[in-house]
Amino acid sequence: MPMATGADTEGDETRVYVHQSCGSSTVMPAEVVRRYQADPWHYLSDQTFCTGCNASVPDQECVWVDTGENLQVYFDRLRATTAPRQSVFLLVKLGLTLIAIFGLGGGLIYAGVAGKKGPVTFDDVYPGLSAIGAGLGLIGLLYWLSRPPSAE
Numbered sequence: 181m182p183m184a185t186g187a188d189t190e191g192d193e194t195r196v197y198v199h200q201s202c203g204s205s206t207v208m209p210a211e212v213v214r215r216y217q218a219d220p221w222h223y224l225s226d227q228t229f230c231t232g233c234n235a236s237v238p239d240q241e242c243v244w245v246d247t248g249e250n251l252q253v254y255f256d257r258l259r260a261t262t263a264p265r266q267s268v269f270l271l272v273k274l275g276l277t278l279i280a281i282f283g284l285g286g287g288l289i290y291a292g293v294a295g296k297k298g299p300v301t302f303d304d305v306y307p308g309l310s311a312i313g314a315g316l317g318l319i320g321l322l323y324w325l326s327r328p329p330s331a332e
């Protein structure tokens with residue numbers, strides 16, 4: 181039998197804000213609320229939609245109906261408590277680094293093999309393979325060094 185979770189129930193997460201310039205209220209969809217609560221850096225336009233104006237308006241001109249807080253102040257406060265998604269930046273950096281490593285290694289392997297007549301030996305690909313290995317080893321070392329002390 182499905183049970184309600186009582187006090188932990190998140191319920192309806194929609195929030196209503198008023199565009200002060202025109203006085204119209206707009207409901208912030210629950211999906212949007214969840215998204216910026218999970219990642220306040222997701223919406224960076226500092227604008228929101230006003231159903232009265234039927235247009236995007238600055239967060240600065242809007243206040244929450246329930247708390248009276250300015251939306252811009254609210255979002256700035258949320259962002260102040262949450263660092264930008266470091267993991268995303270790190271993943272992008274890691275991806276670019278991997279591309280660079282395999283590009284370099286692949287280039288070295290190609291250089292060793294390209295002009296080669298006859299069978300390719302280990303010596304031909306060794307510089308490229310060692311560049312890839314050194315690069316991956318360096319990433320591993322940096323990852324190990326960058327782990328927070330409290331991890332695990």
Ligand SMILES: [Zn+2]
Nearest residue numbers: 199202230233
């Ligand atoms: Zn408006």
